Amino acid sequence: MIKYTLxxxxxxxxxxxxxxxxxxxxxAAAPGGPVAxxxxxxRMTPEVRQRIAAQLGVNDPLPIQYLRWLLGDDWMRWDSDxxxxxxxxFLIPLDADGDGxxxxxxxxxxxxxxxxxxxxxxxxxxGDLIGERVxxxxxxxxxALLLGLVIGVPIGIIAxxxxxxxxxxxxxxxxxxxxxxxxxxxxxxxxxxxxxxxxLLPMGGRCPVSLTGDCPPVWGRLEYLILPCFxxxxxxxxxxxxxxxxSMLDVKSQDYIRTAQAKGLTNRNVWFKHGARNALIPLxxxxxxxxxxxxxxxxxxxxxxxxxxxxxxxxGAVTSxxxxxxxxxxIIGAVATILGYILSDILYGVIDPRIRFD
Numbered sequence: 414m415i416k417y418t419l420x421x422x423x424x425x426x427x428x429x430x431x432x433x434x435x436x437x438x439x440x441a442a443a444p445g446g447p448v449a450x451x452x453x454x455x456r457m458t459p460e461v462r463q464r465i466a467a468q469l470g471v472n473d474p475l476p477i478q479y480l481r482w483l484l485g486d487d488w489m490r491w492d493s494d495x496x497x498x499x500x501x502x503f504l505i506p507l508d509a510d511g512d513g514x515x516x517x518x519x520x521x522x523x524x525x526x527x528x529x530x531x532x533x534x535x536x537x538x539x540g541d542l543i544g545e546r547v548x549x550x551x552x553x554x555x556x557a558l559l560l561g562l563v564i565g566v567p568i569g570i571i572a573x574x575x576x577x578x579x580x581x582x583x584x585x586x587x588x589x590x591x592x593x594x595x596x597x598x599x600x601x602x603x604x605x606x607x608x609x610x611x612x613l614l615p616m617g618g619r620c621p622v623s624l625t626g627d628c629p630p631v632w633g634r635l636e637y638l639i640l641p642c643f644x645x646x647x648x649x650x651x652x653x654x655x656x657x658x659x660s661m662l663d664v665k666s667q668d669y670i671r672t673a674q675a676k677g678l679t680n681r682n683v684w685f686k687h688g689a690r691n692a693l694i695p696l697x698x699x700x701x702x703x704x705x706x707x708x709x710x711x712x713x714x715x716x717x718x719x720x721x722x723x724x725x726x727x728x729g730a731v732t733s734x735x736x737x738x739x740x741x742x743x744i745i746g747a748v749a750t751i752l753g754y755i756l757s758d759i760l761y762g763v764i765d766p767r768i769r770f771d
Contacts, residue, residue, distance in 0.1 A: 418759060425751045432747040433524075437479050440736055463628045481531065482740065485523030524744060534730070539741045540690040542726060547745075549619055550722035552631065553714070554707040561649025561703075568650070569657025570692070573665065574684055584654055591651035596710060600644045600717040602665050607640065614640055617719035642720040645727035649703060653696065660692040667691075697760040708746050 473481075522528040529539035571582040613705070615637050620628035628634060635756035664670060665688065673683045712724035719725070723742055730738035 418755065421755045421758065425755070428751060429747060430711060433483060433744065434479070436740065436743045436747075437482065438475075440739060441475055441478075443734070445761060461624075461747065474667040481523070481525050482737075483525060485521045485526060485528060495647065501567045524741075526604040529741040529744075531734055532730075532738050534738070539737045542738065543723065543745070546722050546726050549720060550711055550715070550724060551706075551708070553638070553641055553645060553720060554704075554711055556638060557645035557707055557710075558649060558703060560642055560646040561653055564646070565650040565653030566689075566693075567659050568654040570661050570684055570689055572654065572658045573661030574680075576662065581658075584658075588651040588655050594647070596644050596647065597713050597717055599647065600640070600714060603640050603644065604717070617717075619721055636712060641714050641720055644717075645714045648706065648710065652699060656696055656699065657692060660695045661688060664688045664692045697757050699757075700760060701750070701755075701757035703752035704756075705746065705750045708749060 521530055527540065529543070531537065532539050532542060535542060568584050572584045575581055604616050607614045619637055620634045631638065661684075670683060670688055673687050678687075708724070711720075711722060712727060714720065715722045715724035716728050725746065727739060727742040729735075730742065
């Protein structure tokens with residue numbers, strides 16, 4: 414399995430590079446630009462706008478911008494005589510900001526070495542912005558994924574065992590509703606009901622406003638996690654319950670299930686120990702896409718509930734056309750998707766020892 418994992422990771426490298434090229438071209442083709450978003454003063458002269466564009470680096474040719482973002486610019490400019498001023502360059506002009514003075518050697522090392530650049534809007538390193546928000550997104554995402562598995566899988570098993578009964582029909586209606594209702598509408602309704610009218614749960618945020626900079630542990634602020642976690646988990650509950658039901662119905666007809674029943678084993682051992690283990694194999698294929706789905710859903714959920722995560726950061730970056738932040742969020746999502754699909758393949762061998770990757 415180790416060789417298989419390493420081989421899949423190597424195969425993912427061209428995929429990752431293709432995603433970076435496509436996403437960067439898509440971002441560059443978007444109308445407007447960061448200069449227009451940052452310079453909305455109609456009295457600003459074209460010369461000032463041009464200088465701001467040069468300082469941001471968005472007036473360079475597109476291949477140069479992409480290489481600088483991917484590989485950094487420390488290899489593009491260098492100080493050959495050690496006087497602190499770049500007197501040699503590769504691919505980019507020496508006078509990048511148009512002030513008539515050559516630029517010092519570059520200090521950006523590119524995303525492949527962990528540097529996502531500086532935010533156009535916040536004027537801070539993108540890595541710092543992500544580091545401040547990634548814990549909130551992981552907290553919400555893993556809580557929603559765990560809730561979806563804990564609720565969806567048992568519902569699917571019980572619905573298959575009691576096929577055609579009241580529980581089966583009720584869960585079918587529930588799954589259809591959870592799949593059909595938009596999460597932004599569901600989130601707003603829950604905020605109105607439980608936050609405004611009943612005043613049982615907070616209407617948004619990750620912790621009290623007075624403690625925004627230093628939130629207590631999760632168990633000390635569970636009331637803030639309930640609504641966004643449930644809204645984000647509704648899709649997972651619907652999908653897992655229906656696919657688990659279909660998989661369990663197929664397992665019910667297997668000979669080893671009838672043998673286990675004939676031996677007098679309890680229903681709990683028959684369905685949850687013998688049947689569920691094999692029924693979980695098809696479900697493993699959805700864990701990879703589930704990670705991407707949670708990240709995509711977090712964009713809406715975090716915005717509705719004012720959750721300070723990557724999704725909310727990405728929405729603000731798209732609005733202000735903050736290219737470095739948007740691209741960082743895209744790359745994080747791409748890496749999570751690739752790793753999620755690899756994890757799905759590995760889970761095949763974990764759940765079913767009969768499966769080999771040799």
